[in-house]
Amino acid sequence: MPQTSAAEVSARPLPFDVADLSLAEAGRHQLRLAENEMPGLMALREEFGPVQPLAGARIAGSLHMTVQTAVLIETLVALGAQVRWASCNIFSTQDEAAAAVAVGPTGTVDAPAGVPVFAWKGETLEEYWRCTDRIFDWSAEGFDGPNLILDDGGDATLLVHRGVQFEETGAVPDPSTLSGTDAAVSEEYRVVLDLLRASIARDPQRFTRIAAGLIGVTEETTTGVHRLYELAASGHLLFPAINVNDSVTKSKFDNTYGIRHSLPDGLNRATDVLIGGKVAFVVGYGDVGKGAAEALRGQGARVIVGEVDPICALQAAMDGFQVARLESVIGDVDMVITGTGNTRVVTVDHLLGLKHLAIVGNVGHFDDEIDVAGLAAIPGAERIEIKPQVHEWRLPNGRSILLLSEGRLMNLGNATGHPSFVMSASFANQVLAQLELYTRRDEYPIGVYTLPKSLDEKVARLHLQALGAELTTLTDEQAAYLGVSVDGPYKLDHYRY
């Protein structure tokens, strides 16, 4: 796979051997197939392509560099934007997709016509943050930086905010002096601090200028949105943000239907273990957990759910699932899947209590849902690579567990993430959010916003025809009766779907 040094990252966008176009060609094939599965994005190209509403937009994107993202990128470009891109996860890049985007549909290795992409499968943490840094470097285009961020998990936004913070204080902290949450993610945070220290040394106002030029950010996930609300609540948010995650057609589609698809896919590619008849414990019964539980039951597993929220727990019970604490049933469990957004929901004690060769995987967000660090610290625990992203951990109790993707998102690491159709809905929201910020920037003071329901409904509408679904139309009499417009929106804002 690509062996690119951090130095090389600075030098060039192409994440592959420049003498070989076959990767880009393979990616181009996949893009063509994906486009058929992304009717929302293609409809937006058709609707907005002629008017180029994103002309002048400079988008710094940080989001898993997959085939679907490639279709998103090319959609943004089709609407007039300039784009630079990094992945938001060290394992999730599909190299052929990155190559296809970088080369572009009409480009060659020597004259790439595509988008600068800084991403490959299997980055180191240093490489990852260096790549993220590079999406803010618009010097080649003649600008201080982007005017829009499209973010997933908030790393790009974090970099700007911390950059501005440390540029203001004039000093980057010494990681050895940190405590608390920052320390908990200290290995990665040290990398960020090193990068910012070097940036400030080179240009002490760089992120300050970048922040000043930013119209705003559109954020993809729960985790990133959570950070944004915290920044807004504390008064530190530097620019407006649109919470794409909480569009219905994002959170309840991507999280639920995407996971329903990609969880069993990842399990199968990683292990080939029959899911039917097995006892699967799903930690968390939010949107992700609901999709996971449905998928596993649909394959004939007996699913047990763990929850802290009594409402979600009651939903799980009403859906026919046993609701239990993991430790109460640990000895019966053949596979544990986490989908909480929480930390250490699978502890070392849990891992030691599982059946021999039980499977442990995470489809939540960060890699600390499973206490992998704690696992590695068990005296005598031995890690054997069965294949990439699949590791047997031999435990001192004589049993083993199978850990997928080292505790990171297994649906990305062991499979190919959410399928195109689901991402078409999420990404149509992203495009509409970028359009909203860029074309109506005056209506968005600093703050965190969700998309108006009419746009949410529009995204849904764009995907129905491809499924052969016929929508019923309200009569005027009915619309008047309900007090809505015939064209929607049809529900009050607090409606939960």
Next chain:
Amino acid sequence: MPQTSAAEVSARPLPFDVADLSLAEAGRHQLRLAENEMPGLMALREEFGPVQPLAGARIAGSLHMTVQTAVLIETLVALGAQVRWASCNIFSTQDEAAAAVAVGPTGTVDAPAGVPVFAWKGETLEEYWRCTDRIFDWSAEGFDGPNLILDDGGDATLLVHRGVQFEETGAVPDPSTLSGTDAAVSEEYRVVLDLLRASIARDPQRFTRIAAGLIGVTEETTTGVHRLYELAASGHLLFPAINVNDSVTKSKFDNTYGIRHSLPDGLNRATDVLIGGKVAFVVGYGDVGKGAAEALRGQGARVIVGEVDPICALQAAMDGFQVARLESVIGDVDMVITGTGNTRVVTVDHLLGLKHLAIVGNVGHFDDEIDVAGLAAIPGAERIEIKPQVHEWRLPNGRSILLLSEGRLMNLGNATGHPSFVMSASFANQVLAQLELYTRRDEYPIGVYTLPKSLDEKVARLHLQALGAELTTLTDEQAAYLGVSVDGPYKLDHYRY
């Protein structure tokens, strides 16, 4: 069944032959069984009974007078309230439940120790509104009226608002001069107008005084809530309202899990027709439609969904249902179930297009989801009562349809409505909402409110133990990581579950 004239309604609460206690005894048995299925209400009796927080509360209740409501009424009484009750539907009263409540656990026919109840199965419209009127008559208790309304569908609230309106204008309109929406419900509205005209003739300030004494209303359903938001938006709302309907543990439990239960129950009791293998068309894929579709699929039906909202339509498609317009598939349909809150979603043309003896039933709200009036107006259409609440309509095309509960709520008319466990969740919200309004009245200016999430979670928590569900508890570290309290609330307000 009870043959009570409107005159008698005025005279006494007992909805049955006063010489016969067997109905009350049968109801008492059912209450005891229902209490076992209503852990939320029983837990509230245990928690709040000793402190009598509703002492001094005078509650006028208008809600289906079923066994479950009887447990609610006795819970309100156990918390210190005085209560008067009517049903909110002419067919939905379970007479034994009404009798049990009216007589009370320790009462006799001669000395009833219970709550004045004005409801029986099969009221006329005149009787229905006369009964509703009587819950506002607290003269026997020495008051002008209640200080709280507990409403379902908003009829009690409507009566006060229209009463005040006409008392202000000094005149009740002549129905023959009405047009528009009012005219559309003109038969029933004429009854209301007649009643209010007589009221004003007797006492021209009665409802004005009642309204002045009201702390507020807690409203159970979508329809009633919709009316409240309209009143609030137009500035006509007379007192604060708590929207109980939109508690998660109400809207997503009662509407979904309640209908999942009571729809097939009603179909079976009404028709004994095998659901398996049949084509069932579910109109609407909101909370009600989702429960309906799941129940019918769970019985082996092929379900087709009709929707106007593209988001809900996409959810239906993603859940594996065909999404179509009713007219596109009408010739294949064995049963049509409406759950929209909309008007005339099943038209006369639809009814004429159905298969012979297709079943038509409504679990939405008002009886105009199915155009029963239009059906009755078809020249040559003939109505044959198969049994109470089940009518064959012979159509001029040579086919028949089976109409359930004359288009009213068939899960109430043909079955016994939502089961106790579901109602325990809804009614625990009602009790908490009454408590909230009564004990913290100063914090609620006129407006429409939802219950705080902490109370919603409390309701869920009260029901988990009865199902044997074990809740996981956050560690302090996890709570800090998520930025929530260990005891909740766990989600942001916009979370959709």
Next chain:
Amino acid sequence: MPQTSAAEVSARPLPFDVADLSLAEAGRHQLRLAENEMPGLMALREEFGPVQPLAGARIAGSLHMTVQTAVLIETLVALGAQVRWASCNIFSTQDEAAAAVAVGPTGTVDAPAGVPVFAWKGETLEEYWRCTDRIFDWSAEGFDGPNLILDDGGDATLLVHRGVQFEETGAVPDPSTLSGTDAAVSEEYRVVLDLLRASIARDPQRFTRIAAGLIGVTEETTTGVHRLYELAASGHLLFPAINVNDSVTKSKFDNTYGIRHSLPDGLNRATDVLIGGKVAFVVGYGDVGKGAAEALRGQGARVIVGEVDPICALQAAMDGFQVARLESVIGDVDMVITGTGNTRVVTVDHLLGLKHLAIVGNVGHFDDEIDVAGLAAIPGAERIEIKPQVHEWRLPNGRSILLLSEGRLMNLGNATGHPSFVMSASFANQVLAQLELYTRRDEYPIGVYTLPKSLDEKVARLHLQALGAELTTLTDEQAAYLGVSVDGPYKLDHYRY
């Protein structure tokens, strides 16, 4: 309900007050609706009515006297047969159906034009066996007895076989001298012995003559079939028998899809308890248990399965159900449903271990699946009738259980049994089996037979159109490739479906 003494049974067929035709009229309405749901029987009337293939057949029927059976009876008559009928269960008769059949479509109370029916809801054991005896009394028609039996559970067949046996030995045993299995069912068996003793006293060769005139029997259920195979194996079978039960369109439709429908129906009518979220234990995962488990899961219950057969147990596990011994999980169980055909699968110890007000019901066959006798023998146990067929048993441990239909078939006792469509498949098999025996009697020496697969497929074919199912037709090339006829049969005899 009908108060008919055993003496009256002898005197007349009509199971209701002769002065009142309303019951028959109500039944006639229901028959008309049921006919729409029984396309198999109606198609057989259409195909065979013109040629009267059952002319000369005298059928003694012993099968639950429901609306569906009424359609069966009238189908047999439409094909030329003479019929006399009793129920095979003391609780299962629907009186209006019995009345409708007895009066006949064109009859009056004074001149009934229908079929002699000896059945009503709530017979005593003495009445039950007296009714069974009367279907063998064809003196009014001028014959010694029937020439065909249509049996369910084998009681009619048993009566003939025991009658012949005792007529041969010349003596009926004294019940007090019995031991073993006979003694285990001694209360009912004593009634049979008394009846046969009286019969022999009146006419010592009656059953011998009846047996001699019998062409054969067609048997509906597992239990009856089991008895027939035992009789055949021991050489005591007196006439040919067709095992209708093991037609695929019977055993895998009636047992599975019928129970899927009628189990939740019975639970709902009996208790109104929410099934969703509850823990339901299904004893047995044969055809009945599979239908039960699917229905309960479809309503949101968590289902646990008990099994003795490892193959069925593995199927349950693969279908995602927990497989456990009842005693291992008894404290978590909210409802126990038996469907085994076995004895005492729910013991007194189980009953004492259940949660308060747990529901206990049987959809298997005999009433000894649940040890009701043992329950009644618990010192201090108290039986309270909540309503007919629903009894609370207060146990000395302070808890209660809810026992449905006194341990007999709750889907019949608490609901209306299998729905018409399912029975149309079963009964089409019955009609074809009667036709087969009557028209091809020479090809059936004494023995037990299943219907040829071509007839099984025919039954299925007759039901597809009503469901809108399109069957694909083999090309000649495909039929040759598969080595089958284009018209079937399509599978080898051992194929399991």
Next chain:
Amino acid sequence: MPQTSAAEVSARPLPFDVADLSLAEAGRHQLRLAENEMPGLMALREEFGPVQPLAGARIAGSLHMTVQTAVLIETLVALGAQVRWASCNIFSTQDEAAAAVAVGPTGTVDAPAGVPVFAWKGETLEEYWRCTDRIFDWSAEGFDGPNLILDDGGDATLLVHRGVQFEETGAVPDPSTLSGTDAAVSEEYRVVLDLLRASIARDPQRFTRIAAGLIGVTEETTTGVHRLYELAASGHLLFPAINVNDSVTKSKFDNTYGIRHSLPDGLNRATDVLIGGKVAFVVGYGDVGKGAAEALRGQGARVIVGEVDPICALQAAMDGFQVARLESVIGDVDMVITGTGNTRVVTVDHLLGLKHLAIVGNVGHFDDEIDVAGLAAIPGAERIEIKPQVHEWRLPNGRSILLLSEGRLMNLGNATGHPSFVMSASFANQVLAQLELYTRRDEYPIGVYTLPKSLDEKVARLHLQALGAELTTLTDEQAAYLGVSVDGPYKLDHYRY
């Protein structure tokens, strides 16, 4: 991938570069994991290993050379057998599994200690049949041939029967003179004829001697069993055969639960297309189709079923699926999955009627379920390889289809076939069948047999513990009541499960 000429096949068993042990090591890891998922085979090793009941057995195996088959092979060896192995499909070999078996757990490249394996992924037809031929060459072991065949699809059995036939007639037909069915498979059949012609030229009595030495064959699949019954019916069967396919724990587990697992796995690996919301047409609702339909519904697809057998069609309808002819709904279909064992169930007309980029795959048996030959013959049709086993066919109508595995078994070609647990059940039946034939050969005259039910139940029993399933044990009273032994078998032979 391995580039091995037919000449090399003759020379050596190792299907990989002899200088590289990494493939074998990777396979060895997978075997260890698979053993944990194959509790049936491991239990048989434990039970029978010490007594070596297969000592002296020489088994010629022709079955997909996967990791699971490797565990089967090593189980046969652990019971004392000598084994030679080929695959029964040109695409299905997992090279690392073949390598691991060939090298053996303790072997080296220079001194392999394993089993001679003649199989690799991507054989030509010539190579395939050459490999099949080599499992009959036991000269190195000092024998004329094997004494047992373990077959899948009947190719090994076919080779012996045709070999004997042509050795008897003394001549191998000229393919150009063939007609009918033989001609229909003429390309492959020509290869077989060429091979046999060469064999007879070398040794005119070779297959006659081999057949004489054969105790019998155990056959895995429907197709092979079908051939065996035809041979037996025509009197041409040369040795006894055990039909393993029709063990319940084979046909209803492998076909149903295996396909339920591996169909979506194959779809995902091949296409990454979201299954949810799509319209999937499943051709055939036998055991395979039932598993396919359940899997697709479990992923949120809308499934439509095509069937020729009215019983299976009625089952599909009762399970809630639309039943239609493919041509009736072709324009709505997003994916077509065949599972019939029939020929040309998807015709060229169907392929031309599908939506753009509709997916077409086969999980039935032979590659002629989909008319791939007809597709290739469409003038102007163009085949583009998206990746191995995934081909876009551009059609002259401007649309494309995605054909998986060139119409062969896509769950093998695009995924890894049935998972280990399912194969453990199938292969435990195979081992028991080989044991039965070898140790009780005198009880099996020439004919086709199924395994006794007690062995079928044993296989199930061996798999329950791994799933945590608790089996209930009959009491003596219950066993007597049912007329069975406490230890089983529990059902009559015709029971369908």
